[in-house]
Amino acid sequence: MSRRDRLKGLFDDTAQELAAANPEDEAPMRGPAGPVRSMALTLGRMEEESRAMQEALLSGERVVELDPELVDMSFVRDRLADLPQDLADELVRSIEENGQEVPILVRQHPDDDARYQVVYGHRRLQALRLLGRKVQAIIRTLDDVDVVIAQGIENSARRNLSYVERAVFAFNLESKGFERSVIMKALSTDKTELSKLISVARTIPMDVIRAIGAAPAAGRRKWIALAQGWTNATTSRLRKLLGSTEFADQDSDRRFELVVAELARKPDRQAVSEYEWAPKQPGKIKGRIRSTGDSFTITLKTGDASDFGDYISRHLDDLYDAFRGGK
Structure with missing residues (x-):
């Protein structure tokens, strides 16, 4: 694959995947609902990004090889899933067999001119570290706002964040002082939906969210329902379940179901x-x-x-x- 084709593939091939860029499990009511508006925003942002990529191609932007040990993670994480930890990981095996098919995007580290910082491609970077290989990367001059917007767009286009991952990403960005207008661009969503996302991540304790995990099958409606009426007593009631080995051994969708089932169960009456x-x-x-x-x-x-x-x-x-x- 030529350098030009690989660069073009960073965004052009993602347009075909945008039909699921903002997954929701609710049908639209009268007028465009939040998910529909978010889809339009995503498509618009991808058109802008595609134009930017074409300009980059014309300006001679190229793929370079970097030592993975000189590349640091982004200042904000957008996924709850862990990075690859061993050679048995599916992504690691794929890169070992087929090579790195898509470059990562990096910027010069804002605090160290000798290092770089990932904009997106964290899992690819970690896989190449485990394999002891150089990482193919595109280097761009980006500020913090550019980073979070590019990071959000790449995730929307290539592999959708689950609803709760979007919520945590939005909450983390707001906690770091980013304006909501910037977060809306990063997640390709509108003001109403962004408020709901942040509310979910603010209401449900972060240790509970991390214990459950990404839960990709649990969409917007289920997470909002879980957040409604959440109290300190709810957290206390789940302590035993969340700490059990049986809970940890399940996949994240099943863990979400177990939490919902526990809260739906009538607690045993305590003897007075x-x-x-x-x-x-x-x-x-x-x-x-x-x-x-x-x-x-x-x-x-x-x-x-x-x-x-x-x-x-x-x-x-x-x-x-x-x-x-x-x-």
Whole structure:
């Protein structure tokens, strides 16, 4: 394949894949819904990027070979999936057998002129590191805004981010101070859909999202439904499930289903324990203790109740430390 053909293939062949650039599982209502508007935005952005690529070809932009150890990861990750870790990985085997068919895109590292930073192609870079081969790359002069837009477009065109990966990407970009107008371009979406994406990633704790994974079969509607009504109690209720080996052994779509099933299940009613308390030595105090399994209440009465209650309050940290130390 010639240099020109490989460069042209970076974006031209992706236009055929754009029918799934913004996967959603809801049919449009009256007028264009968010996913439909997002599709139009994606197509428009790809036309711009294709024109930019043609200009790059005319200006003599070329593929170069770089030492993978001189290339650092992007300052923002857009996928929940891990990078290849061994030679058994499917992508590693493919590159070993067929070579690197598509160059990665890099920029000069903003903090080190002797190094580079990936714009997109993280998994290809890692695969070539494992194989001990040089990486074919295109070097462009890009600022941070250019990076996130190019990164988002490449992912939309080549291999769709799952809904929750889009949500996490959007949330991470906003957390780093990027304007929503920039994030909308990066994800080829509109203001309404972007608000929903960020809301999902902000509501569901990140450790829960990472435990579930990308869950590509769980689309927009299911993740939004999961986020609705999420509370601290929801997180606490899932702690045992998320920490189990059985959960970790499932694929991410199955893990999502298990989380939904656990939250739909009616929790077992805890036995209520309630009894009176009085000090062993005679005193001007008595109490009533009530335990329901997930809550514990002590009610103090009579003369010393207020003073003893204040004493307990002042020593709660010490008592809890002693409790934890005993465990």
